Amino acid sequence: MFSWDLLANAVVAGLLLGGFYAAVSLGISLIFGLLDIANIAQPAFVILGSYAAYVLHEGYGMDPILTGVLFTPVFYLIGALVYRVYYASFERRGDEALRGLVFFFGVLFIIEVSLSLKYGVDYRLVQTGYLSRSIELGGVGVAFRYLVPCVVGVAMTAGLYLFLGRTFYGRAIMAVSQDQAALRLMGADPIHIKTIAFGVGIAAASLAGALLISIAPVIPSTDRDYIGRMFAITVLGGMGSIGGTLVAAVILGVVESLMATFFGPSWSLAVSFGILLAALAVRPAGLFGR
């Protein structure tokens, strides 16, 4: 017996999940989509953000999303530093393809293992008063636990969109992704611009991590579940397209939610990877690719 009620609930949950997935994928959309740097350590930075939110919440009762915002400068500096090391060791030598990938894989592994050494492999979750509430919208229950991350995610997407389109540095980042040599001729330093872009991408992970631990329990190895999702969304959305990232994130969220509702949650992870494989094989340029 097919239940329309179940379907409506699954679609709404998927839409909300999609907003959150957009928040998680914005960083990689910027770093991989625009700068063409295969930073597969991005999900590990997201988990790092989750643990920052967790520690401050446990220790001082801080709101997770506030922590996420407060930590963005720290993450920005970490990101800038990582990019400088990456640039000096690989990009300058023209050696980024193989060894750069291995470098980021190593960084991912270091972050993951360090977190499990420090905090163990127990599931961690942040509980606050407002997150446990929910509202009823037209017969469909909407939990704040999902609604808040979705709203923040959409706001982040809008913010990044405006930053890239309207500000000087944002336009410089768009320029560096198109033609680095031309940017140099215009008197701007592409490495400086890329450092900023990479820093912003990692800073986004701080907030995304705070949202993640508000939605679901996190362990240090949760990052692996998000590698595929992030890259699936970035590729499906069209490399570096910020609007496309949001659309692709919503598609993935809805499909995953439908799979989880009708076939069981253990299959939802395979969906994202299936979409990634299909997108890579059929249309590598993505939905909104240039």
Next chain:
Amino acid sequence: MSRVVLALLVGLAVIAAGIALAVVRVNPYFYFAAYVILQYVVIATAWNILGGYAGYVNFGTPAFFAMGAYTAVFLIRSVKPPLAVLILAGGLVAALLGLGIGYLTLRLRGTFFSIATLALSVVLQTIIINWEYVGGSRGLSVLRPSGPPFGNYVVFLFTVMLALAVIAVMTARFIERSWVGRGLAALRDNEEAAECMGVPTLKLKLFATTVSGFLLGVAGAPFPYYVTFVEPNSAFALDYAVNALAMPMIGGTTSWVGPVIGAVLLGTAQQLATVTISSELNLLIVGVVLVGFVVVAPEGILGLIRRLRTR
């Protein structure tokens, strides 16, 4: 020709020495630890055939390894054939998967290929978790066959893995020195240029992915008998992916010696660290050493030696 004979003799000598070691019997833990190191020699060598020679970075090592292990589990549950059949079957299934990945390289290069292999690993793990017959997410205990040909079963597995390591290394050495190796090196440096010069790049890539997959599956097939309890998290462990690329990177990717050096050094260090410190910390050491090497010594230990010689 005489060099091939010499290499074969050296290989046989190593296996004979291993059997002698098995008969002499030292501390039982030695075999237990040495098995893991030899398993990594096979994995690192297999990874390097695709990653080092052809330049396609495979993050999906756990998928191939687990294919070998779970093929073995399936066969043990259904017909319980001898170990040699398990190894061959595990290798063949993983080789088939490798062939599939090879066709993927038609569309996917560089980073996209690597991400796709990672995705493949997660998809396969999901399928295994949902497949109750081979244990599902809870795992399955496996009974070792009684009465190994000699020694106890771990000692027997140790010699088997030693033989597999010798075969893997000799295969890699043979590929490297033949025209196939030169063709792979050409497509690693510039795939379009190689194709234009008449190098059959697709055939070579399919060959590399299939052989690499076969050897990774072979390394995984004896795994159920070694651990006697197989569950998805240990068979698909990210440790295999990291070690598979850390070991050749540390040793040096351009020659068959590199992965062997890397696997023996890093494998031994990990075994010592697991006993003396903790297994989590030894993984951290692998990560730090890996990042340190790609930043400071991108050509690995072999590159360092070469640099010292030419100075």
